[in-house]
Amino acid sequence: MLREHRRQQILESAKKVFAAKGYHATGVADIIKDCGIARGTFYLYFGSKRNVFETILDAFLELLKERIPRIDETVGIEGIKKQIHDNVTGVLSAYAENPDMARILLNEAVGLDKEFDRKLWDFYKDFLGLIEDALVLGQEMGIVRPLDTRIIAASIHGSMQEVVRRVLHGRFDMDLDQVVEEILAYNIRALFVPELVEAWDRL
Amino acid sequence: MLREHRRQQILESAKKVFAAKGYHATGVADIIKDCGIARGTFYLYFGSKRNVFETILDAFLELLKERIPRIDETVGIEGIKKQIHDNVTGVLSAYAENPDMARILLNEAVGLDKEFDRKLWDFYKDFLGLIEDALVLGQEMGIVRPLDTRIIAASIHGSMQEVVRRVLHGRFDMDLDQVVEEILAYNIRALFVPELVEAWDRL
Amino acid sequence: MLREHRRQQILESAKKVFAAKGYHATGVADIIKDCGIARGTFYLYFGSKRNVFETILDAFLELLKERIPRIDETVGIEGIKKQIHDNVTGVLSAYAENPDMARILLNEAVGLDKEFDRKLWDFYKDFLGLIEDALVLGQEMGIVRPLDTRIIAASIHGSMQEVVRRVLHGRFDMDLDQVVEEILAYNIRALFVPELVEAWDRL
Amino acid sequence: MLREHRRQQILESAKKVFAAKGYHATGVADIIKDCGIARGTFYLYFGSKRNVFETILDAFLELLKERIPRIDETVGIEGIKKQIHDNVTGVLSAYAENPDMARILLNEAVGLDKEFDRKLWDFYKDFLGLIEDALVLGQEMGIVRPLDTRIIAASIHGSMQEVVRRVLHGRFDMDLDQVVEEILAYNIRALFVPELVEAWDRL
DNA sequence: GATGAATGAGCTTTCATTCAT
DNA sequence: AATGAATGAAAGCTCATTCAT
Numbered sequence: 001m002l003r004e005h006r007r008q009q010i011l012e013s014a015k016k017v018f019a020a021k022g023y024h025a026t027g028v029a030d031i032i033k034d035c036g037i038a039r040g041t042f043y044l045y046f047g048s049k050r051n052v053f054e055t056i057l058d059a060f061l062e063l064l065k066e067r068i069p070r071i072d073e074t075v076g077i078e079g080i081k082k083q084i085h086d087n088v089t090g091v092l093s094a095y096a097e098n099p100d101m102a103r104i105l106l107n108e109a110v111g112l113d114k115e116f117d118r119k120l121w122d123f124y125k126d127f128l129g130l131i132e133d134a135l136v137l138g139q140e141m142g143i144v145r146p147l148d149t150r151i152i153a154a155s156i157h158g159s160m161q162e163v164v165r166r167v168l169h170g171r172f173d174m175d176l177d178q179v180v181e182e183i184l185a186y187n188i189r190a191l192f193v194p195e196l197v198e199a200w201d202r203l
Numbered sequence: 204m205l206r207e208h209r210r211q212q213i214l215e216s217a218k219k220v221f222a223a224k225g226y227h228a229t230g231v232a233d234i235i236k237d238c239g240i241a242r243g244t245f246y247l248y249f250g251s252k253r254n255v256f257e258t259i260l261d262a263f264l265e266l267l268k269e270r271i272p273r274i275d276e277t278v279g280i281e282g283i284k285k286q287i288h289d290n291v292t293g294v295l296s297a298y299a300e301n302p303d304m305a306r307i308l309l310n311e312a313v314g315l316d317k318e319f320d321r322k323l324w325d326f327y328k329d330f331l332g333l334i335e336d337a338l339v340l341g342q343e344m345g346i347v348r349p350l351d352t353r354i355i356a357a358s359i360h361g362s363m364q365e366v367v368r369r370v371l372h373g374r375f376d377m378d379l380d381q382v383v384e385e386i387l388a389y390n391i392r393a394l395f396v397p398e399l400v401e402a403w404d405r406l
Numbered sequence: 407m408l409r410e411h412r413r414q415q416i417l418e419s420a421k422k423v424f425a426a427k428g429y430h431a432t433g434v435a436d437i438i439k440d441c442g443i444a445r446g447t448f449y450l451y452f453g454s455k456r457n458v459f460e461t462i463l464d465a466f467l468e469l470l471k472e473r474i475p476r477i478d479e480t481v482g483i484e485g486i487k488k489q490i491h492d493n494v495t496g497v498l499s500a501y502a503e504n505p506d507m508a509r510i511l512l513n514e515a516v517g518l519d520k521e522f523d524r525k526l527w528d529f530y531k532d533f534l535g536l537i538e539d540a541l542v543l544g545q546e547m548g549i550v551r552p553l554d555t556r557i558i559a560a561s562i563h564g565s566m567q568e569v570v571r572r573v574l575h576g577r578f579d580m581d582l583d584q585v586v587e588e589i590l591a592y593n594i595r596a597l598f599v600p601e602l603v604e605a606w607d608r609l
Numbered sequence: 610m611l612r613e614h615r616r617q618q619i620l621e622s623a624k625k626v627f628a629a630k631g632y633h634a635t636g637v638a639d640i641i642k643d644c645g646i647a648r649g650t651f652y653l654y655f656g657s658k659r660n661v662f663e664t665i666l667d668a669f670l671e672l673l674k675e676r677i678p679r680i681d682e683t684v685g686i687e688g689i690k691k692q693i694h695d696n697v698t699g700v701l702s703a704y705a706e707n708p709d710m711a712r713i714l715l716n717e718a719v720g721l722d723k724e725f726d727r728k729l730w731d732f733y734k735d736f737l738g739l740i741e742d743a744l745v746l747g748q749e750m751g752i753v754r755p756l757d758t759r760i761i762a763a764s765i766h767g768s769m770q771e772v773v774r775r776v777l778h779g780r781f782d783m784d785l786d787q788v789v790e791e792i793l794a795y796n797i798r799a800l801f802v803p804e805l806v807e808a809w810d811r812l
Numbered sequence: 813g814a815t816g817a818a819t820g821a822g823c824t825t826t827c828a829t830t831c832a833t
Numbered sequence: 834a835a836t837g838a839a840t841g842a843a844a845g846c847t848c849a850t851t852c853a854t
Contacts, residue, residue, distance in 0.1 A: 430633055517717045527778070564772065588757050604803075
């Protein structure tokens, strides 16, 4: 399908330019120049500048969602450890593999307009919901210490997001695994009951 | 000082409107309407729309800086605990007391343009530097566990920022002290050597 | 009279600034800054920016008019030569002694608006009228060769004006007398019947 | 070339309006109204109001330059006479054929801003340079009397310019040839050695 | 008389979007 | 399907002038 291919071309160009210059500083002119198409052609595939941006954002949010499956608690502590490890790695690598999209999500999509804000809050609400569910489950299983699950879910999310932001900004020259290890070590201690922390490290 | 008073009026209106509508969606027209002044009057006090925004942002960054004094480590563990507690409370209350400014910093100032981005990164660099210094100091004192100070400094910053963001968004109906307690409990466990965590809680 | 003194102060400042920056590039702000008075004070003495400009221009046009008295032809050729010499010297020295006003007249007042244009044309019409009258008279006396008085009056005026313009622009480092001599030598030859030219030079 | 045609359309409208209302009194609104195009279209072809004006001015200066070729002195006195006649006719007809451009050059471009002033002075410097060269050459050939070439070059230029200005202003109902004859007769007498003037008229 | 803060009409310019070809 | 010239609403900003003190 040629049509689909052309659509993807535009999306790629838009992604690149939005990430590099920001939403407002990017004009439709920048996108079509990068893409080598005419102004009118752009509007043949996307209704508006806002619409391309939304498409890009939606795709990345979808991608992120897939990387965070619900935790299966029936597989024992060792299995849980592996799941958590995989989830964190999955999310972080989603960012790492799509730096442009990540930059757009973390830097450009913030404060764009009311509707985008709602979309992001909705996404994060789901994301935090999953974290909260996991925390509650952990508390029921006795492995997570007593804490306010809402505040702590936000903390976890915020700490990961900020680390990602700084890695993307190019300040950290470290590899993904090291980042995952640090984040896990940090949160394990922050969340789990003391007895488990010891055991965890021995796993 | 009538002049200073008028300047403050404009700043207040600008703060309100920027926080409510966002930087780009806000026109000078919105600010002067809220303020009840003429177009020209606005430009008598501020050189441009960007300039008012910058003034607001700078003021808030300055305010935040004042709330984060360097930690005095010579006062014993109990004194350190109090300092940390005060610092966290200080920063969070700076946000709580200036919700508009906070919203502007966290939502509007992100991705505005290259120069604002640099300003923010510079500010955060200082902020993270202080956290890192404290972590390194803690490690030297044997109270902070071995960890990558850069990643963890980012984590701490990110976790606090995200919590603030969500409190501002109005979803949390909790009071400041509770938030501070949760954040501290979270980070104490995440950072300190196990022996200290126990002692800490007993303080 | 203090009032008159203040008025002159403003006129002097305005003259200076208009000559230096041009009418449009000059703001009321420039004038009052140079003058050290308040905005409102300016409008106490002059109804508008245009009005100050007009006042300056009128004054200079008046000054110029005084320097060009009608020629008295009853005094013999030698007397006429002296009169012409004095008139040319008078006009040129009016420019030389008021370089700011001259610059304003020659560079700024051109093409300002319909009304100024009319004022200037009227002035020049009078000026050219005097020259034409002198030419006609000269023809009647048999000392001016046959020529189209309108065209030649314009030529005379234009040649003098352009020389003044260039002197003002600072390109010529010559003194007034030399300029007068050249202009006279130029026009005498251009205008007079051949026999007279010779006689003229011997006078 | 539709694009070039549209560009010319805008230039024509701009020329007309600038000549009629003057640079400052003319708004982009006036130009596009005269032209029947939208605001944006204007900026598609010209970067700014100043830019159109400059384009018009440059074009006319270029046109004038072409009309003033260097004089070839090797062709004998009769040939020189013809060349001078042709040059003067050429320049004057350039003005006559482009009254709007001429009005813009003579009335609007004066005192617009520093940069335009420099452009004009540069052009006139070249123009006067050519005249001066011709005068010096004439002196070497013994046909031009002793005179200050700089002052007289300015006189010549000024006299021609002023005549043009008045013709454009519509006060003169005479034809071009007559004007040329008068200007030549005037300057021949003013410049040449007496013996030549006589010979000249006999040619 | 003097002040200078306040005014607002009006300017130039931008850019997402449309539409005739 | 593709083009790119044309559009025009809307933005930021200036500055001569006014007027309450």
